[in-house]
Structure formats: structure tokens, C-alpha cells
Amino acid sequence: MTRIAIIGGGISGLAAAFALEEHRRAGATVDYVLYESSPRLGGVLRTEHIDGCLVEAGPDSFITEKPWATDLARALGLGDELIGSNDADRKTYVLTRGRLVEMPDGLMFMVPTKILPTGLSPLFSWKTKLRMTQELFHPPRAVDRDESVASFVERHYGSEMVDRLADPLLSGVYGGEAASLSVRAVLPRFAEMERTHGSLGRAMLAARKKMSKGPRKPAPPLFTSLKNGMQYLAETVVSRLTPTSLLINAPVQAIQREAGSWVVSAGLQSDQFDSIILALPAPAAANVLRLASPELSAELAAIQYSSSITVGLGYDREVRQSLPPGFGFLVPRSEGKRLLAATFVHNKFPHRAPEDRALLRCFFAGSNAENVWPLADDQIIAIVRNELQQILGLRAEPLFASVYKWKSAMAQYGVGHLDRLDRIERLRQQLPGLALAGNAYRGIGVPDCIRSGSAAAKQLVET
Numbered sequence: 001m002t003r004i005a006i007i008g009g010g011i012s013g014l015a016a017a018f019a020l021e022e023h024r025r026a027g028a029t030v031d032y033v034l035y036e037s038s039p040r041l042g043g044v045l046r047t048e049h050i051d052g053c054l055v056e057a058g059p060d061s062f063i064t065e066k067p068w069a070t071d072l073a074r075a076l077g078l079g080d081e082l083i084g085s086n087d088a089d090r091k092t093y094v095l096t097r098g099r100l101v102e103m104p105d106g107l108m109f110m111v112p113t114k115i116l117p118t119g120l121s122p123l124f125s126w127k128t129k130l131r132m133t134q135e136l137f138h139p140p141r142a143v144d145r146d147e148s149v150a151s152f153v154e155r156h157y158g159s160e161m162v163d164r165l166a167d168p169l170l171s172g173v174y175g176g177e178a179a180s181l182s183v184r185a186v187l188p189r190f191a192e193m194e195r196t197h198g199s200l201g202r203a204m205l206a207a208r209k210k211m212s213k214g215p216r217k218p219a220p221p222l223f224t225s226l227k228n229g230m231q232y233l234a235e236t237v238v239s240r241l242t243p244t245s246l247l248i249n250a251p252v253q254a255i256q257r258e259a260g261s262w263v264v265s266a267g268l269q270s271d272q273f274d275s276i277i278l279a280l281p282a283p284a285a286a287n288v289l290r291l292a293s294p295e296l297s298a299e300l301a302a303i304q305y306s307s308s309i310t311v312g313l314g315y316d317r318e319v320r321q322s323l324p325p326g327f328g329f330l331v332p333r334s335e336g337k338r339l340l341a342a343t344f345v346h347n348k349f350p351h352r353a354p355e356d357r358a359l360l361r362c363f364f365a366g367s368n369a370e371n372v373w374p375l376a377d378d379q380i381i382a383i384v385r386n387e388l389q390q391i392l393g394l395r396a397e398p399l400f401a402s403v404y405k406w407k408s409a410m411a412q413y414g415v416g417h418l419d420r421l422d423r424i425e426r427l428r429q430q431l432p433g434l435a436l437a438g439n440a441y442r443g444i445g446v447p448d449c450i451r452s453g454s455a456a457a458k459q460l461v462e463t
């Protein structure tokens with residue numbers, strides 16, 4: 001019997017445990033123990049039900065295009081629970097000189113694919129619009145060197161595009177800044193488009209032309225979630241695991257190699273295993289690996305993490321009627337606000353709020369999250385309300401407001417991230433029976449974390 005320790009009970013560790021259960025059902029002789037430091041499993045997947053509204057404290061959905069979360073939900077028998085975002089009402093605004101301006105139709109991330117809506121949009125100056133036209137003549141470029149997303153986007157479209165779109169869009173995902181994120185790790189498709197086509201605009205148009213030749217399928221919704229909320233995914237995984245294998249309130253201090261096996265130290269207990277899946281944020285993984293491999297620990301510690309805060313606010317019918325249509329808005333740094341974004345949840349996922357309620361989800365990330373972090377919840381709510389008043393003219397008293405703080409939960413893939421992953425992989429291979437999973441490596445979103453957990457389990461079962 002192979003004994004495996006899974007360290008970390010977020011969705012990455014849970015996906016690993018579920019995969020081990022499946023391998024066991026298929027005949028593998030494995031046993032596992034999952035260690036989770038906190039009293040609850042699921043990590044940042046947390047859902048609350050307040051006043052008839054479903055409030056997501058952490059992730060609210062995942063990108064449909066990445067199949068691993070949907071696959072896991074289906075494997076758990078939750079196919080009927082899956083819901084798509086209400087894309088018929090998909091509109092996103094960008095705060096531009098104090099006004100909400102709709103993102104023009106045909107914008108693929110920041111690449112315009114429809115001339116008229118972009119040309120007429122007040123989101124960009126004439127200078128940027130001219131750069132968009134010139135971009136179509138950008139020559140192909142094969143460079144091995146990584147660079148920041150900001151410098152890549154600036155080379156193609158100029159600095160206004162970085163400020164208005166690239167930076168706020170990426171901050172919403174990674175909590176970091178376009179100036180420090182790696183283009184090869186964060187936007188690999190765009191780096192590839194530059195290599196093959198030069199112009200991102202021409203590459204997008206070529207891809208669309210190719211797609212339009214195939215059979216026409218209705219586009220799937222951009223985002224998928226669960227009717228009962230994201231926490232329900234974690235809870236359902238937990239319900240399929242062996243209860244005696246799950247240890248909560250069990251922070252692991254260290255793992256060490258001793259006489260061909262791994263010793264896991266958690267509190268005053270220690271236990272022996274053949275293999276380990278470290279499903280932790282990189283700084284926590286670095287800590288537990290300090291003794292086993294100072295080199296690997298140092299590489300993991302160098303992966304930066306940022307903190308984020310979400311605030312869920314519920315309002316009455318009148319507010320719902322007064323808010324703009326669409327999914328919500330982004331706030332570029334240059335607008336001088338502390339909020340990074342807000343989602344109109346009642347439009348994006350209508351069944352998450354009764355018809356007589358408006359549900360807003362506001363988001364602070366990076367340095368703005370760090371700045372408001374020490375404040376009490378009611379002070380943070382006051383900042384949110386003040387900025388919502390400035391941006392939306394929203395003065396009404398919320399029916400409820402809840403603040404959720406996530407310390408160092410979002411990995412930021414800095415310039416050179418992929419080279420660091422190569423070094424991490426070389427060092428990992430020197431430690432037999434060690435697998436790594438989580439959001440530090442090749443994707444921060446829920447689907448990628450699930451993929452990493454399942455892959456870690458497969459790697460250990462097959463060796």
C-alpha cells in the first residue's frame with residue numbers, strides 16, 4: 001500500500017484527494033491523509049447565503065473554456081448544478097475620467113476585432129486608435145526573453161491601453177500589476193501570436209476567419225459556476241472522500257526525507273509516507289520545505305503573492321432598477337480610486353439574488369488591498385460606499401454588507417516565471433515522491449488548480 005500525504009485542503013488538495021479515491025476505485029493500492037491547517041476545507045472557495053442572496057466570498061465562477069472544473073463537477077454528479085453567466089447582458093464598463101464607459105463590442109481582451117465600435121468608443125483617445133491601426137502592420141517577432149505584460153502591450157498599443165484595460169483586467173485575476181506580470185506566463189497565446197503573426201489584431205482576425213469556416217456552434221457562456229455556489233463544489237468533493245483521511249486544524253510545520261520515506265510533522269504528531277502532494281500557496285510550501293530542500297524552498301519563496309478583499313453588498317429593488325445593465329465595471333489605477341472592480345451579480349448570475357434585490361461584489365487587490373487591510377470592516381464598507389457613490393451615484397444604505405479578506409492568496413507570475421518553474425521542476429525531481437499542486441505554477445484559476453491536483457495524484461500513482 002502506497003501512503004500519500006496531501007498538504008493543503010483548498011480545491012487543489014481536494015481535487016488531488018478525489019483523484020486518489022478514483023485511482024483506488026480503479027484498483028490502485030493507495031491510501032492518503034489530507035492535512036488542512038484551518039478548521040474548514042475548501043480554501044478560498046467560500047459561499048454565504050445572506051437575505052436571500054448567494055454571496056461569494058472568494059471566486060464567483062470560472063472560465064468555461066478551461067474544462068477541468070466542469071469535468072470535476074460532472075464526475076461528482078453536479079452536472080445539473082452548473083450554470084452559465086448571463087452573456088446576453090454581458091457588458092463591462094471602464095471608469096474613464098470619472099465616467100463609466102462601456103467596453104466596445106469585439107474587443108478580445110485588449111485586441112480590437114471590430115473597427116467601428118472601437119473607432120467610435122470614448123474609451124480610447126485618437127492616439128490609441130491610431131496605434132490600433134498601425135498595430136496591424138506589426139512584424140512577427142521571435143524573442144526568447146520574457147518581458148512584462150505592460151511592456152508587451154505598450155509595444156503594440158501604447159500606454160493608454162495598459163492603463164485602461166490590460167492593468168485592471170489582469171489585476172482582477174492576479175491581484176498584481178501589468179508592469180510586473182510575465183507576458184509568457186500570463187498571456188502565452190498573445191506571445192505566440194506575436195511570434196507567428198506579428199500583429200495581435202491580424203492574428204485574432206485570422207483565428208476568427210478559421211473558426212467561421214467550421215460548423216457554427218452556439219458560443220458557450222464565458223463563465224460557469226454552480227447554482228448553490230462555489231463552496232458547494234468543495235463540499236461535494238469532501239462528501240466523496242474517506243472521512244478518517246481528512247485532518248483539519250492540522251498545520252504542517254515541516255516535511256523531511258528520512259530513510260527513503262517522507263516524515264510529515266504537524267503539531268506534536270509526525271507520520272511517515274511514501275509520497276507527498278504539496279497543495280499549498282508557494283510561500284507556505286516554501287516554509288514546510290525549508291529543511292528538506294533549502295534550494296527548492298528559496299525558489300518557491302520567490303513567487304510573489306498578493307492579498308485581496310471582496311465586499312458583498314445587498315440593496316433593494318429601487319437600487320436594482322437604478323443600476324446600469326451589464327456585469328459591472330473596472331477601475332484603472334489612474335482614476336485614483338481604491339476599488340479595482342465591482343460586479344453586478346444580479347445581472348451576471350441572476351439566480352444569485354431575488355428579483356427585488358441588487359447584489360454587488362466589490363474587489364480590492366494588490367497595494368490597495370494592503371492599504372485598507374488594517375481597517376475595521378465598517379471602515380472598509382464606508383470606503384466602498386463612498387466610491388460607489390462617486391462612480392454610480394449610489395447613496396442608498398445597503399441592506400447588508402460583508403467583508404472577506406484573503407491574505408496572500410493570489411499568485412503573481414512575475415517576469416521570468418516560466419524559467420523559475422523549470423528550476424523548480426529540476427529541484428523537485430531530486431526529491432523522490434514529491435508532487436506540487438496549486439495556483440503558484442501554471443494557472444491561478446479554479447480549473448487550473450483542479451487540473452494541477454489531479455495531475456499530482458496521477459504522477460504519484462503512476463511512479
Ligand SMILES: Cc1cc2nc3c(=O)[nH]c(=O)nc-3n(C[C@H](O)[C@H](O)[C@H](O)COP(=O)(O)OP(=O)(O)OC[C@H]3O[C@@H](n4cnc5c(N)ncnc54)[C@H](O)[C@@H]3O)c2cc1C
Binds near residue numbers: 041437
Ligand atoms: C478573492 C479571490 C477571488 C478569486 N476569483 C476567482 C474566480 O472568480 N475564478 C477563478 O477561477 N479563480 C478565482 N480565484 C483564484 C482561485 O480561487 C484560487 O487560485 C484557488 O482556489 C486556489 O486553490 P488552492 O487549493 O490552490 O489554494 P487555497 O484555496 O489557498 O488553499 C490552500 C489551503 O492550504 C491550507 N494551508 C496553508 N498552509 C498550510 C499548512 N502549513 N499545513 C496545512 N494546510 C495549510 C490553507 O488553510 C488553505 O485551506 C480567486 C481567488 C481569490 C482569493
